[in-house]
Amino acid sequence: MQPVMTSEELRAFLHDAFPQVMGSEFGFTVDEIGEGYTVMKLLAAERHLRPGGTVSGPTLFTLADVSAYVAILAHIGPVALAVTTNMSINFLIKPPPGTLAAKASILKLGKRLAVVEVAISGESDGVTVCHAVATYSIPPR
Amino acid sequence: MQPVMTSEELRAFLHDAFPQVMGSEFGFTVDEIGEGYTVMKLLAAERHLRPGGTVSGPTLFTLADVSAYVAILAHIGPVALAVTTNMSINFLIKPPPGTLAAKASILKLGKRLAVVEVAISGESDGVTVCHAVATYSIPPR
Amino acid sequence: MQPVMTSEELRAFLHDAFPQVMGSEFGFTVDEIGEGYTVMKLLAAERHLRPGGTVSGPTLFTLADVSAYVAILAHIGPVALAVTTNMSINFLIKPPPGTLAAKASILKLGKRLAVVEVAISGESDGVTVCHAVATYSIPPR
């Protein structure tokens, strides 16, 4: 499964399409695009944090959702507008403070549905803190 | 299954414990507490909206998570600190602009685990736009 | 949401299409068809039981899957061949011995995807023992 967009193209597209998420202020970045997967990072800012410095559940959900979406986009191109239909997300342990990495791996890329697995880990120790599987509906082209 | 907190007690507790979510600016309110369920509402503010006036996925996730948490709290009291371990969420249709209502119904309230179903609908037409089932771990008392 | 098949039509179709599940030996029956929902029952036979007389997880999964499929079929007719794409299932408490009832309620019936919620309860006490939400892909007609 070959990506069809470069990191640069992806960043430019996301910056235009989702200014509220991808702006420098929010802290999501696309770090790697590979065959069937992408890696994004979240430099957790103050407003993502719960007391104790841990990243909140909604922020982890957002990271998982954006990462899965980006992985699909990277492999089908910017024309399609995929929509999240389902996400099952497991919160395994409290994330450590600091940068989180989200690896999104495509399990299925069909004509109508895509299924993507996302593993989020702390950059410092590599331990998986959150795991999600999401389904996206791909509109007819 | 009888609630053990009044709406007033619940609001006061949430306001202290989660100022970032329950502040007037965010727009979550507890509207009803019944046997085995609660109803919360979200008066979607500008920053919850996507282009076209639709409420974003992360905002729906947050509403589902807070609603399920509140339903548990209302039935076990403010002492316990339940933690979300899993949520499976289905996005059914794009929510209409305006107020959303989230009914959280407790499916199981065990000593160690609670399972809550949440149906989110548009207040104007009552159509379910998002459905979630969440599991919470309840710490030993 | 109006059903388009009668109980008799549904039974005849299922008997032909799924002899291995709907044969008298297995014990699944269609008990009720209503607006947006169906009720099936399982008269648990010896081979569905675990030690202690409890119904096994795979049998509950099968009951949930067949019930959701039947609810869709009842509302779109026997021509379409819906395929399960996702099921999230929660096992709440051990089912009591005896007959189980599965109420399948359609949350969404779109052109391409249907989402159905299934609550399985013991007929004797009505307590929900298992809850599932399933997504089905509906092929183009």
Added chain:
Amino acid sequence: MQPVMTSEELRAFLHDAFPQVMGSEFGFTVDEIGEGYTVMKLLAAERHLRPGGTVSGPTLFTLADVSAYVAILAHIGPVALAVTTNMSINFLIKPPPGTLAAKASILKLGKRLAVVEVAISGESDGVTVCHAVATYSIPPR
């Protein structure tokens, strides 16, 4: 994460505890035990098959459930009786006829909850046909 049981110990335990699943007739085998994972295989017999030679959904569910259970058992020993509380399962493509391999990887092994990811693939081509994430409640020891 080190396994604490050998393949032989695991097989003997399962054969005694689950004769209905692990008997030679059903066709589940434990093929590999590694650090944090196990691999089981299913030699699909006639009664697991749907028309066209494809393995049924309930059989895939059973394979996923047994594999996750076995992975936990291999790492905590045969004393504990873990119970499935949730499974989210995605059916990606129709499985090919023939042997299926299920790799169960432990995402979390806590004192009270374990979370396991299972990827099921056709032995002939290695393509993932089904993916599941399951949560198990571990009783107090």
